[in-house]
Amino acid sequence: MTPxxxxxxxxxxxxxxxxxxxxxxxxxxxVYVLFILSGVFGLGK
Structure with a gap:
């Protein structure tokens, strides 16, 4: 039982x-915004 x-x-x-x-x-x-911005600015290459 829970007290x-x-x-x-x-x-x-x-x-x-x-x-x-x-x-x-x-x-x-x-994290979501950084992921989107990395795609926009091409930082993932």
Whole structure:
């Protein structure tokens, strides 16, 4: 069974998870943009 968690603890964990997801999303977008720009400017040759 899962132990009962305090509402404050749950809110803190959700906030941390959201922040982590946003960081991963930002990194993914940056990699995507760099990939596109490398194709546009011919840096992959």
């Amino acid at each position: 009962i968690q305090e509402p404050h603890d749950l809110a803190q964990r959700r906030s941390a998870a959201r922040r982590t997801a946003l960081w991963f999303g930002a990194v993914a977008v940056a």
